[in-house]
Amino acid sequence: DIQMTQSPSAMSASVGDRVTITCRASQGISNYLAWFQQKPGQVPKRLIYAASSLQSGVPSRFSGSGSGTEFTLTISSLQPEDFATYYCLQHNSYPRTFGQGTKVEIK
């Protein structure tokens, strides 16, 4: 099984900060990786697919990069509505595996 190690598990940041979240796969997954945002009580929302493609309707301050085993989600300038939990997901093989999540909180 492919393990997805996401870091950090939590972070405090201020509005306007640049935020970077990393996911590391235990083996290569090409670019079969997606990023999701989830706010309390809400359904996960896909932000990025194919590691770096921006989901339609998602603000351009979100970006994804990486291939193989190292992946990054970047928020270029954190906005109040971005405080949430973020998850990566590999869908290169079964079982599908999510990262453990990164909770982005207000500093």
Place this chain on the structure above:
Amino acid sequence: DVQLVESGGGLVKPGGSLRLSCAASGFTFGSYSMTWVRQAPGKGLDWVSSISSSSSHIYYANSVKGRFTISRDNAKNSLYLQMDSLRAEDSAVYYCAREMSYDNSGYPKNDAFDIWGQGTMVTVAS
């Protein structure tokens, strides 16, 4: 609109059974593999099971293998999850999600998990 709507959740005793349903609309259901993902209260996302578009390929997480059965009815645009021998640790919100489609060569498109249902809560308690 593209939509997934789950139903069938509820309170069940340990060892009991539930059948979840997911009704799809707004897209060609039979062209997509589908998946179930769950989230225990206060915890992260946990993949449960997936089924290919024609039901020819089925996959389960080790934690549910032998107890849960995924199925689909393309004529009814519906996905199901039969959950037997339920345990307290199965308590979670269960989401169905559209997994992926395939190109003309049968190769999976790298565009998975784009649509999710609103979720249905399953509570296993005595």
